Amino acid sequence: MLRVIKPRNARSKRAMEAREPKEVEDPRTVIFVKGTHTGETLNAVFKDLMALKRPHGIGFNKKNPIHPFDPSTPGSSSSSSVSSLEFWSAKNDASMFVVGQTTKKRPNGMTFVRMFNGRVLDMIEVGVEGYKAMSEFKTPKSTPGNKPLLHFASDLFDTHPRFIHLKSMLLDFFNGEEVDSISLLGLEHVISISVGPTPASLNDATSTNLLSSSTAESTHANPLAAVASASFIESSSPSAATAALPKVHIRTYTTKFLASGVRTPRVELVPMGPSLDLALRRFQPPDADLLKQAMRRPKLKKADVESGLGKKRKNVELDEMGDLRGRVHVGKQDLSKLKGRKMKGLQEERPRKKQRSDEEDDEEEDEE
Amino acid sequence: MDVSSILEAQKAKLQSVLVEKETPLEVDAGHLMVCDINPIDEESYNENLEDHLQNLARDGIQVLIGNLFSLPITKSPDGPLAQLPTSVYQLPRAKPLPKPKPPTKWESFAAAKGISHRTRDRKEWDEERQEWVNRWGKDGRNKQAEEQWLTPVPHNADADYNPQLVARKERKERTAKNEKQRLANIARASGTSASSSRKDEIDRTLATTRTSTASLGRFDKKLEGEKKLRGVKRKFEPTEISTANEQKANLNLIARMDSDARKMRKDPRAEEPVLNARKAIRSASKGKGSAALAGASGRNSSKGKGGKGRR
Numbered sequence: 291m292l293r294v295i296k297p298r299n300a301r302s303k304r305a306m307e308a309r310e311p312k313e314v315e316d317p318r319t320v321i322f323v324k325g326t327h328t329g330e331t332l333n334a335v336f337k338d339l340m341a342l343k344r345p346h347g348i349g350f351n352k353k354n355p356i357h358p359f360d361p362s363t364p365g366s367s368s369s370s371s372v373s374s375l376e377f378w379s380a381k382n383d384a385s386m387f388v389v390g391q392t393t394k395k396r397p398n399g400m401t402f403v404r405m406f407n408g409r410v411l412d413m414i415e416v417g418v419e420g421y422k423a424m425s426e427f428k429t430p431k432s433t434p435g436n437k438p439l440l441h442f443a444s445d446l447f448d449t450h451p452r453f454i455h456l457k458s459m460l461l462d463f464f465n466g467e468e469v470d471s472i473s474l475l476g477l478e479h480v481i482s483i484s485v486g487p488t489p490a491s492l493n494d495a496t497s498t499n500l501l502s503s504s505t506a507e508s509t510h511a512n513p514l515a516a517v518a519s520a521s522f523i524e525s526s527s528p529s530a531a532t533a534a535l536p537k538v539h540i541r542t543y544t545t546k547f548l549a550s551g552v553r554t555p556r557v558e559l560v561p562m563g564p565s566l567d568l569a570l571r572r573f574q575p576p577d578a579d580l581l582k583q584a585m586r587r588p589k590l591k592k593a594d595v596e597s598g599l600g601k602k603r604k605n606v607e608l609d610e611m612g613d614l615r616g617r618v619h620v621g622k623q624d625l626s627k628l629k630g631r632k633m634k635g636l637q638e639e640r641p642r643k644k645q646r647s648d649e650e651d652d653e654e655e656d657e658e
Numbered sequence: 659m660d661v662s663s664i665l666e667a668q669k670a671k672l673q674s675v676l677v678e679k680e681t682p683l684e685v686d687a688g689h690l691m692v693c694d695i696n697p698i699d700e701e702s703y704n705e706n707l708e709d710h711l712q713n714l715a716r717d718g719i720q721v722l723i724g725n726l727f728s729l730p731i732t733k734s735p736d737g738p739l740a741q742l743p744t745s746v747y748q749l750p751r752a753k754p755l756p757k758p759k760p761p762t763k764w765e766s767f768a769a770a771k772g773i774s775h776r777t778r779d780r781k782e783w784d785e786e787r788q789e790w791v792n793r794w795g796k797d798g799r800n801k802q803a804e805e806q807w808l809t810p811v812p813h814n815a816d817a818d819y820n821p822q823l824v825a826r827k828e829r830k831e832r833t834a835k836n837e838k839q840r841l842a843n844i845a846r847a848s849g850t851s852a853s854s855s856r857k858d859e860i861d862r863t864l865a866t867t868r869t870s871t872a873s874l875g876r877f878d879k880k881l882e883g884e885k886k887l888r889g890v891k892r893k894f895e896p897t898e899i900s901t902a903n904e905q906k907a908n909l910n911l912i913a914r915m916d917s918d919a920r921k922m923r924k925d926p927r928a929e930e931p932v933l934n935a936r937k938a939i940r941s942a943s944k945g946k947g948s949a950a951l952a953g954a955s956g957r958n959s960s961k962g963k964g965g966k967g968r969r
Contacts, residue, residue, distance in 0.1 A: 385752035443694035482715035551671035584750035
């Protein structure tokens with residue numbers, strides 16, 4: 291664990307404050323770690339991914355004996371690889387890692403590791419099976435640090451837990467700063483992530499036992515919860531199941547806007563590179579408790595709620611004069627307790643006193 | 659007037675921008691993301707992969723761009739800015755939510771009384787100098803009483819009354835009071851009151867002094883009502899504990915043993931010589947070091963009686 295340092299001057303104090311948790315977070319800083327052996331391909335992939343991730347990427351030049359998926363030793367609570375990752379995360383204020391490792395069994399493996407609060411949240415290992423570098427495309431490139439347009443294409447990204455997990459991870463990886471407005475001229479490049487055709491075996495599986503319980507709406511708001519809770523069929527026979535999964539294609543394009551005669555331009559895409567074909571390998575779903583903490587949202591400010599942010603604004607509208615008008619539902623009126631005009635004839639009969647005789651009552655009624 | 663041709667033209671224009679799919683694409687403008695949940699067409703995938711992927715991406719991005727261009731727009735020097743809605747797809751946070759700051763004593767009082775916060779400018783208008791001056795700090799207004807050339811002195815003042823010094827003392831006291839309140843706020847926020855921790859400290863000091871005499875306090879005079887000094891009671895673990903706890907404790911021990919090889923004397927340590935050369939040299943040379951020792955011996959051998967004081 292790192293020492294807790296008390297800042298001694300204003301500069302270090304500002305630096306420490308910049309690292310404190312914020313309501314709206316900075317984009318994730320990604321550290322690219324080379325394992326004990328990374329081949330030429332992985333080195334080139336890292337270089338290109340860093341170029342896409344710039345300025346929020348840190349590259350480690352030296353090799354590190356990191357095996358994130360190795361089981362933890364019984365003596366300690368976490369494996370040494372995981373503890374190294376946690377150390378680096380704290381040291382560099384980074385919350386995501388890409389670990390590269392190529393072995394005979396798993397050639398060109400890349401592991402995406404996501405952290406929460408200095409601890410490992412989840413991991414996904416992918417193998418790079420096809421790769422074309424950015425330099426091989428002789429086309430214009432996007433500006434570094436530009437926010438990409440993201441495109442996910444496959445039904446699996448909504449149904450299969452492995453792909454839901456991958457989507458969340460890649461979205462977190464490529465997604466830049468959280469912004470509330472964007473320049474329409476600055477929509478420069480596109481990252482498209484698509485999957486090969488769904489094999490028939492998977493089609494049945496997805497329809498029967500995967501995520502059948504969770505509704506579509508809940509998966510949309512908190513997709514990872516389904517991943518954490520879904521009981522994986524892969525866990526019993528991991529190799530067979532991953533072999534059946536289709537490949538993932540990552541392509542990057544720059545956009546070209548053509549005049550269409552209407553407000554929206556016609557979009558054409560020009561390949562920019564890099565292009566990657568990935569195969570899913572090992573993975574570690576997020577721990578349910580940790581995920582629950584990670585998915586907590588800040589309470590909306592009053593002004594934001596009034597402007598209708600976050601929630602559907604009901605029964606409130608601005609009229610033509612710019613005044614806020616609300617409609618209030620007052621509930622159903624209980625007419626039985628309604629007090630009307632008092633008239634003797636409409637009054638309920640009072641319980642009769644025992645002292646009085648029947649005759650007297652008759653007389654009274656006559657008077658009325 | 660025949661407008662059908664104009665309508666046709668407009669339709670044709672729209673055609674180039676429209677994308678038709680079986681299931682409409684889901685756009686999450688907050689993340690600039692579009693999701694296409696239509697199944698992949700196997701034929702075109704196998705035929706020409708790159709073209710298939712590019713067409714797929716183009717269609718998706720066309721829908722996304724259409725959505726972005728229809729968002730409310732504000733003008734800026736860099737071009738039109740589209741106001742993005744909040745994102746629907748939720749990603750896990752990297753750090754936990756920030757904890758709310760505990761209110762200071764003044765803040766809680768102000769909240770109870772309904773006093774609203776007012777920021778005070780750092781600068782103040784000086785009528786005499788006709789310029790803005792610092793409220794505090796360099797050439798601060800709060801030092802005016804100390805620096806002015808003429809100061810009224812009260813009638814009953816002492817002979818050595820120094821108005822500058824008095825003003826300075828008052829200012830310093832205000833600063834000290836503020837600092838004290840700041841520390842008290844921190845202490846309150848951390849949950850320990852300053853007085854209780856001070857009491858503990860005094861108790862500890864008292865206990866130390868009581869046993870600091872030669873007789874360890876046995877023959878000291880006792881005050882009335884003075885309590886007997888109590889030592890720390892030793893506590894032992896119960897002999898029978900649950901296996902889970904025992905296992906945890908043992909694993910903890912092993913983990914600690916792993917952590918420090920030197921403390922656990924795992925490796926045979928290098929033999930430390932009986933004679934500490936550094937200390938010996940220091941003592942022999944009277945703290946002047948080995949060079950002085952060598953020089954002295956050389957001179958002694960050549961000259962016999964040293965030229966003391968003739969260096």
